[in-house]
Amino acid sequence: MDELNRQIVGHLLRDGRATFQEIGSAVGLSAPAVKRRVDLMRARGEISGFTAVVDPRALGWAIEAYVEIFCRGNVSPEVLQRELGVIPEVVGVATVTGDADAIVHVMAASMAGIEESVERIRTSGRVERTRTSVVMSRVIDRPARPGGAG
Missing domain, CATH: 1.10.10 (Arc Repressor Mutant, subunit A)
Incomplete structure (x- = not known):
């Protein structure tokens, strides 16, 4: 580019x-x-689409969390996409380095909704355990910019 x-x-x-x-x-x-x-x-796929950025609270999502998942054996990104993509509260999944195999971004209307989503994540036969961090506040929240770090 x-x-x-x-x-x-x-x-x-x-x-x-x-x-x-x-x-x-x-x-x-x-x-x-x-x-x-x-x-x-x-x-060329350099711009993949256009979208509206909506305040999650306007959709009724008042609480968000990041869930680290630790899998049994090797699990492909395609399998994670298939198994976690059916959970409506899952808004993002990324495979990561370190101890966890992936990190899952979850948003819900209530803490009960977060808990229910985490339980659904745990029911996957491939997930051995999870570790959840609930977001208290967003300090910086901006889209990626061209020419930025990386």
């Missing part, structure tokens, strides 16, 4: 509803040129 595309993506991350004209004015391109670049980035 060249620097101009990084700038375009940066504008889209800040405001996904910005027009191609607004982005073009900011980066020194015409609106059609920005559209061509965005279409190309989508075709």
Whole structure:
């Protein structure tokens, strides 16, 4: 991805509803040129889609937790996706290094909902044990940015 595309993506991350004209004015391109670049980035999979960022509380999700899962034997990411993807409160799963095999992001309306979700995670025949951390407050919560650390 060249620097101009990084700038375009940066504008889209800040405001996904910005027009191609607004982005073009900011980066020194015409609106059609920005559209061509965005279409190309989508075709190459560099931009995978557009979405709305919604306050979880508006959806009734007042509590969130991160659940470390420790599996029996080797479990593929595809198996984790299949088994954990059916739990509506699971909003994210990532395999990780360290002692745990994966970390699961869970959001629910109540502590009882978190507990029920953790119990559903534990019922997988592949999960040996879990360790749950409930989020008390979010200190920094921003989308990834082009040119950032990493």
